[in-house]
Amino acid sequence: MAFLELKGVEKFYGKLRAIKGIDLAIEKGEFIVFVGPSGCGKSTLLRMIAGLETINGGKLMLDSKDITDAPSSQRDLAMVFQSYALYPHMTVEENMSFALRLAKVAPEVIKEKVSKAAEKLNLTSYLQRTPKALSGGQRQRVAIGRAIVRQPKVFLFDEPLSNLDAALRGQTRVEIAKLHRELGATTIYVTHDQVEAMTLADRVVVLRDGMIEQVGTPLELYDSPANRFVAQFIGMPQMNVLPASMFPKAGQAHEIGVRPEHLSIVAANEGQLHGTVELIEALGNETLIHVNLGTTLIIVRLYERTLLQLGEQVGVQFDPMHLHRFDKEGKAIFGLNKLSGVAA
Numbered sequence: 001m002a003f004l005e006l007k008g009v010e011k012f013y014g015k016l017r018a019i020k021g022i023d024l025a026i027e028k029g030e031f032i033v034f035v036g037p038s039g040c041g042k043s044t045l046l047r048m049i050a051g052l053e054t055i056n057g058g059k060l061m062l063d064s065k066d067i068t069d070a071p072s073s074q075r076d077l078a079m080v081f082q083s084y085a086l087y088p089h090m091t092v093e094e095n096m097s098f099a100l101r102l103a104k105v106a107p108e109v110i111k112e113k114v115s116k117a118a119e120k121l122n123l124t125s126y127l128q129r130t131p132k133a134l135s136g137g138q139r140q141r142v143a144i145g146r147a148i149v150r151q152p153k154v155f156l157f158d159e160p161l162s163n164l165d166a167a168l169r170g171q172t173r174v175e176i177a178k179l180h181r182e183l184g185a186t187t188i189y190v191t192h193d194q195v196e197a198m199t200l201a202d203r204v205v206v207l208r209d210g211m212i213e214q215v216g217t218p219l220e221l222y223d224s225p226a227n228r229f230v231a232q233f234i235g236m237p238q239m240n241v242l243p244a245s246m247f248p249k250a251g252q253a254h255e256i257g258v259r260p261e262h263l264s265i266v267a268a269n270e271g272q273l274h275g276t277v278e279l280i281e282a283l284g285n286e287t288l289i290h291v292n293l294g295t296t297l298i299i300v301r302l303y304e305r306t307l308l309q310l311g312e313q314v315g316v317q318f319d320p321m322h323l324h325r326f327d328k329e330g331k332a333i334f335g336l337n338k339l340s341g342v343a344a
Contacts, residue, residue: 001064003028003186004049004154010057011044011210018044020210021058026188031180033197034190036207037233042190043158045207049188050079050156063153078147079156082163084139086131086146092118093127096145113149120179121145137168144179157189161196173199194236198222206230228330231257237288239324240298246273253325253333260301262322265289265308271315273298277308291316 002025011019019041026032034042047053049060051072060068067075086095093114100110118124121141131139140160147155160176161169177200180187191197197204198218206213206221206229214226218234225231225239232238239257244250268274278297279290282305289300291314300316308314325333 008058257324
């Protein structure tokens with residue numbers, strides 16, 4: 001039996017069915033990331049697991065125990081909020097020890113746990129400061145430290161890095177990954193950031209409209225998306241999707257997808273696709289070429305500098321083995337891909 005298991009979990013707001021019968025099994029020590037567009041239900045689902053939202057249907061099991069109706073304080077979970085949720089009048093040490101003091105844990109045990117957590121998070125020299133004297137990254141580490149000292153069965157993170165600037169997000173992401181390796185704790189992490197999902201997760205859960213679209217390792221989702229939604233949601237820039245009518249051997253496919261890095265620019269009289277350079281984004285480590293095919297705009301990713309000019313006519317080449325096929329409902333059609341040409 002899985003360590004944490006959701007069985008047909010549902011959430012209603014009046015007549016609105018926000019979470020639509022979710023089934024998910026999470027193993028002990030796994031790092032699971034929930035991703036999806038705004039309003040997909042990822043934060044709601046996390047709050048249901050935490051006990052901050054009522055579960056209106058289904059069951060939630062933790063370590064073989066039914067906690068569906070258990071109050072949040074009795075679930076043995078710890079949540080790290082996007083807003084940090086620190087007490088402004090308390091020191092770092094007091095914030096980190098707050099839950100333990102409420103539980104009337106012995107002072108010497110509290111001191112030891114806070115000291116160890118502070119050392120792991122490089123907060124030892126900040127223990128007597130209040131939150132207003134800390135940077136955003138330091139405040140986030142205090143919030144994480146407050147969760148660590150409780151030694152919960154599961155850590156829950158609700159978009160913890162969204163309030164940080166790009167440099168701090170990268171640094172804190174690395175710290176969270178390192179911390180997970182050291183603690184080996186079961187973790188559920190909500191984010192809209194694909195880089196966080198791809199680099200942190202053992203498995204990614206892609207949600208849309210209160211339902212799971214696909215669960216898998218980051219590379220499984222990238223290489224073998226179950227449908228067009230996942231294909232275009234995972235990966236930046238997103239997968240190019242073209243009408244199957246452009247491909248004479250498309251078979252049952254309604255649309256054909258290909259990732260920008262699986263395309264290359266060739267001479268105007270070569271390649272399977274032909275168009276005009278509409279935009280060039282030189283990003284230093286890569287160059288994104290936007291090509292107008294007449295009815296469709298595609299993006300080609302190059303890992304080199306280019307001498308191409310705006311308005312230049314070019315050919316675009318692809319390897320048929322890197323194409324993705326989707327039916328009318330947007331579901332992936334798997335199997336050997338024998339697409340070899342493009343309609344004139």
